[in-house]
Amino acid sequence: MGAEIIVKETGRVATSNLLGAVRVGPLCAGTYTLMIRFIGFESQTHVIQVPGALLRVALEERREMLSEVVVQEHAPTLNPSQSVATLGAQELSQNLGKPLGEVLKNLAGVSALQSGPAIFKPVIHGVHSQRILILNNGVRQEGQQWGAEHAPEIDPFIASNITVIKDAGAIKYGTDALGGVIVVTPADLPERPGFGGKFHLIGSSNGRSGTVSGLLEGGLGNGWGWRTHGTIKRSGDFHSPHYVLSNTGFQERSFSVAAGQHREHFGFDVFFSHFQTTIGILRGAAVGSASDLANAMQREPPAFTAPFTYRIQQPRQEVSHSLLKLNTHWERGRHTFHLQYGLQYNHRLEFDLRRGALREIPALGFKLFTHTLDFEWEQARSAQHTRCWGVNAMLQDNNKVDGTQTIPFIPNYTNISGGLFAVEKWTRGDWQWDAGARYDWRSYQIVGFDFLNRIFRANNQFHNVSGTLGARYQLTPRNAIATTLGTTWRPPNVAELYSLGTHQSAAAIEYGLLLDERTTEVQPLSDANFANEQALKWVGTYTWRTADAQLELSGYANYIFNYIYLRPTGVTESLRGVFPYFRYTQTDALFLGTDASVSFQFHRYWTMRGRAALLRASDVRANDYLIFIPPNRLEVALRYEKPTWGTWHNFYVEAKPRYVLRQNRAPRVITVPEILESKENGIDLFASDGRIFDFLEAPPAYFWLGASVGISKNVGGSRLDFRLSVDNALNQAFREYTNRMRYFADEIGRNVSFSATWAF
Amino acid sequence: MLQLNKTMKNLLKFAFALFVSVGVLSLQSCEDDPEPENIPEIVTKATLRFAPAAGSTGSVVTVTATDPDRDGPQDLRVDGPINLVRGTSYTLTISLINELVSPDDDDYNITKEVEEEADEHMFFFSWTNNVFSNPSGNGNIDNRTDPVNYNDRDSKGQPLGISTNWTTATGTSALAGKFKVVLKHQPEIKSATSRSTDGETDVEVEFDLNVN
Numbered sequence: 001m002g003a004e005i006i007v008k009e010t011g012r013v014a015t016s017n018l019l020g021a022v023r024v025g026p027l028c029a030g031t032y033t034l035m036i037r038f039i040g041f042e043s044q045t046h047v048i049q050v051p052g053a054l055l056r057v058a059l060e061e062r063r064e065m066l067s068e069v070v071v072q073e074h075a076p077t078l079n080p081s082q083s084v085a086t087l088g089a090q091e092l093s094q095n096l097g098k099p100l101g102e103v104l105k106n107l108a109g110v111s112a113l114q115s116g117p118a119i120f121k122p123v124i125h126g127v128h129s130q131r132i133l134i135l136n137n138g139v140r141q142e143g144q145q146w147g148a149e150h151a152p153e154i155d156p157f158i159a160s161n162i163t164v165i166k167d168a169g170a171i172k173y174g175t176d177a178l179g180g181v182i183v184v185t186p187a188d189l190p191e192r193p194g195f196g197g198k199f200h201l202i203g204s205s206n207g208r209s210g211t212v213s214g215l216l217e218g219g220l221g222n223g224w225g226w227r228t229h230g231t232i233k234r235s236g237d238f239h240s241p242h243y244v245l246s247n248t249g250f251q252e253r254s255f256s257v258a259a260g261q262h263r264e265h266f267g268f269d270v271f272f273s274h275f276q277t278t279i280g281i282l283r284g285a286a287v288g289s290a291s292d293l294a295n296a297m298q299r300e301p302p303a304f305t306a307p308f309t310y311r312i313q314q315p316r317q318e319v320s321h322s323l324l325k326l327n328t329h330w331e332r333g334r335h336t337f338h339l340q341y342g343l344q345y346n347h348r349l350e351f352d353l354r355r356g357a358l359r360e361i362p363a364l365g366f367k368l369f370t371h372t373l374d375f376e377w378e379q380a381r382s383a384q385h386t387r388c389w390g391v392n393a394m395l396q397d398n399n400k401v402d403g404t405q406t407i408p409f410i411p412n413y414t415n416i417s418g419g420l421f422a423v424e425k426w427t428r429g430d431w432q433w434d435a436g437a438r439y440d441w442r443s444y445q446i447v448g449f450d451f452l453n454r455i456f457r458a459n460n461q462f463h464n465v466s467g468t469l470g471a472r473y474q475l476t477p478r479n480a481i482a483t484t485l486g487t488t489w490r491p492p493n494v495a496e497l498y499s500l501g502t503h504q505s506a507a508a509i510e511y512g513l514l515l516d517e518r519t520t521e522v523q524p525l526s527d528a529n530f531a532n533e534q535a536l537k538w539v540g541t542y543t544w545r546t547a548d549a550q551l552e553l554s555g556y557a558n559y560i561f562n563y564i565y566l567r568p569t570g571v572t573e574s575l576r577g578v579f580p581y582f583r584y585t586q587t588d589a590l591f592l593g594t595d596a597s598v599s600f601q602f603h604r605y606w607t608m609r610g611r612a613a614l615l616r617a618s619d620v621r622a623n624d625y626l627i628f629i630p631p632n633r634l635e636v637a638l639r640y641e642k643p644t645w646g647t648w649h650n651f652y653v654e655a656k657p658r659y660v661l662r663q664n665r666a667p668r669v670i671t672v673p674e675i676l677e678s679k680e681n682g683i684d685l686f687a688s689d690g691r692i693f694d695f696l697e698a699p700p701a702y703f704w705l706g707a708s709v710g711i712s713k714n715v716g717g718s719r720l721d722f723r724l725s726v727d728n729a730l731n732q733a734f735r736e737y738t739n740r741m742r743y744f745a746d747e748i749g750r751n752v753s754f755s756a757t758w759a760f
Numbered sequence: 761m762l763q764l765n766k767t768m769k770n771l772l773k774f775a776f777a778l779f780v781s782v783g784v785l786s787l788q789s790c791e792d793d794p795e796p797e798n799i800p801e802i803v804t805k806a807t808l809r810f811a812p813a814a815g816s817t818g819s820v821v822t823v824t825a826t827d828p829d830r831d832g833p834q835d836l837r838v839d840g841p842i843n844l845v846r847g848t849s850y851t852l853t854i855s856l857i858n859e860l861v862s863p864d865d866d867d868y869n870i871t872k873e874v875e876e877e878a879d880e881h882m883f884f885f886s887w888t889n890n891v892f893s894n895p896s897g898n899g900n901i902d903n904r905t906d907p908v909n910y911n912d913r914d915s916k917g918q919p920l921g922i923s924t925n926w927t928t929a930t931g932t933s934a935l936a937g938k939f940k941v942v943l944k945h946q947p948e949i950k951s952a953t954s955r956s957t958d959g960e961t962d963v964e965v966e967f968d969l970n971v972n
Contacts, residue, residue: 288960295957303958304949353947353960405797407831412794451832453796453860501831509831520832573836574827575803577964581833 003038003059015477021384021427056383082470082484083166083539083554085109085597092159093721094708096755097202097211097233100156104182108611109166109554109595111630114739115149116282117207117238117748118250122152123738124166125556126591126617126629127179130493131535133170134182137271139325139342140174142370142396146410146495147503148740153275153321153346155254157200157213157231160187166556166595167484167539171421171436171468172376174392175490178535178560189225189269190217191262198759206727206751207249208308209235223263230255236310237280240746241733243301247283249312252276260327268328276320280312285744286353289577294672297696302744314359318349338376345369349401350503364409364503365401370394384427392419398494409503410495411448411456417441417491430474438466442491448522451500451515456522458498458514462491464532479544489534496564496584498522509581510566517569517583531562531586548601555594563589563619565626568693570686571679578679587621609637616665624667624691630738631663631698649712650721656706663737666698667691696743699735704728718760727751802830803870804859806965808941810842810850810926818845825965841968842939847893847930851911853923854883854941856963871922874962878914880947883921884956888937891971894927901942901956918950928971935971940964 003016005024009032016022024034027050036057037043048055085107087095095103101112101120112120113128121128129148134141136154144150156162163183170177190196197216203209210233217227233252238245253276260269284302287293296303324343329336349362376390396415400408421438441463450456468486475481498512500520513530514523541554566582573579593615601607617629639654670685670693678685708725731750735742806825812818823840844850856870874881885908886899895907909926910919921943929935946959 286960288962289964291957291964292961353945359947400794402795402797405799407797407799447794449794449796451830453799455793455796511833518833520829520834570833572833574830575806575825575836575963575965577961 006035008033087162108597119151124180131178133177143346146493159184190219193221202755204753207235207238226259228257238748241749247280250279265331271325274322281315320347334380336378340374342372370396388423413446432472434470436468451520464489483540511583513584533562535560558591560589562586592616607639611635625665633660651711653709658704662701663698702734721757723755803856807855813849816848818848849927878920884942886940891937893929904955939969940966
């Protein structure tokens, strides 16, 4: 929504675009009076002559601001052509207490890869893990994201909004954004004197979980502000409609402190956060060899199902993540400079089922230190043209935790990366353009242990360029189309090159790209047939807005060259039994899809919202399907909202039915008994047919229902919000294709949650 | 162009110094080689030793199964076949070793560990129907209640199976079949009714067996 310009003589109203440009006319020659208004700014009147020169108007901020309105001053500078979806304060308040990956599922085009009821990895347009960049308060989140059961270590309570950028043109942020970028942004620190805060109390029936979270912030005058927040969560075993999901409880603790000063042309802040969690993995999913896996898949309820407990035993993860950020920005006329330093420490331990005294020793442990330094120079070259140049540097060190008494799954390494970028944006009337280019370089120095526990060393370098081109056209004040075409790349993750062994009791052995196929010896990169993964992504979006309706329709095509994935290559027999094994390989993949979201207020109190996501992914080289691709889904929400009801406010009732289709574009099925049988008969299943496979058929389509009701009350100067919600209201037993636990157990059953928030 | 005042210059210098110093500090840690892990849980070789009862005609029969590359793709190397003399009683002793450590290391002898944790381990056996006269049947991998002659028990009286007794079939024709051994790790679930499908598999190996 832009500034309003009213031509007094004709009564015509025009609205400026996001960059503040507007065309008012056509007007016959003469003298006109223009009135210019924008909320929060002082209105102005200008008398102009037609024909005449271009009129440039700078509005001044109105000094009284409503205290309830939070204005995002330093939101990520988005290109107008980007395909973006945002979860604002309202949506976040309706998903309190849920993990980040689960909250993001509320956006069209975003799904999640789960490992049980509490571990969610975001999936944007079908891609996840190293192909998504997560910015935690402006700093690239660096953890062990190669693992399919490693969720991002971020507390959503810290965010005032979460934005997902769905195109590959995230030029400013670096490599790894092949699928998109998730930007988790806390609110700006308070700048005016005052004191405020929020407390949340949430309880859920499934898992008998409780969450307490609080936030305090204040301004000290002269632009100084501070904030602190903390969250504690505790959950016991979840349950499906028919049985307990043993060992799926978790506990989580996090806190943050921030302080800084913001003035008109200068600002700085310091931020520190610490997040730690212990998460259990379904006990019945922990297996040794393929025979154990066959047993586990057949059993329902899963093996080792026991009565509800809060105890978290093996297998489990213990992860902590600390972040320190120092940030400053300053303006000089039309130039703005940003400088940011980030330090992250990620500590991960994974406990598996082990014999005797080893039980309490983690089977996997890594300490990851990451330093990042980012510098950006923005110039507003004119009202129609801005330019942004920048440099990013990263220094990262990964070391194994000593004493695990296992061969480390990935080696120790030092990663030095650097990048340069330039982005230009222009406006010409109803058109907005942006173009960006970037060069990145990365070097790995690796020291690891091979399959015979002998030390090996390697040194690898990668470099490449990325570029985007985008355009946005405002067709009419109501509708606009935008499109971007971008190419981006990512260097391989060390896990994809060198991983070896089984990990978190998964009954399959994984081999990195650089392990020789026959001898399992480590090869140098130059000997392997390796090429950088590179994506070419096109996204087109059409938006239509009126006073009571909104429609956003976007289509995308993402072609990923040299896509790295795990392919089954054989079945091996060791003393522990038979194990299928998988090797990281490269192919070309294509992701085609559509996201649609619509909202329509058809009555004073009633709103209907709908969301659909369709995705068609294929392995182009092998002419086959890919695995764990989110199936198509349709969600509708029907909401009744009454702004005032007696002394209460914001009463709403909402029903959210959802329909998820069966993933028919899933790989062929080879069951575990078939694997065992062919091994016994000496048949090499994968010799003639190396296509990927799945152990079980994709689960059937399902219908799911959620509902919620909420109300608020103003008490003195503060506000109380209450909310009662039911997830899986019909207590359906179903399995979700993108949950890795679907081989062993159903999804969780009915979950009733109650939350109370006090904001002051 | 850029007019940095004193505060900003200092801030920049501070940021840069911080980056470099912390960077150097963390680089220090990677200059020393990481310590190799001591790996105790591995069984690299399983040996089955059939010792005939005193006074019988047969000799000691030993077969091994060796894992040449642990988690690598090469299959288990199983030697054999187990050639037993008909109508003879044998005592089978199973031994499991980890050859990645030296023989005087504590983690070399896995059998000793299994014995120490007898309450959590059990060997299960299966064989082709006709090769043994005692025990009868085809072993307890398919059915826990099928007979197997265990010589050792855990503290709760449940069988362990490091040592077992076998009598080959009599008759005139040569017999050929298979012999399978499975070691299960059943922490907290081993009982009088726990089966070969309960718990985690520590060892699973099959040999050819002939009775002449």
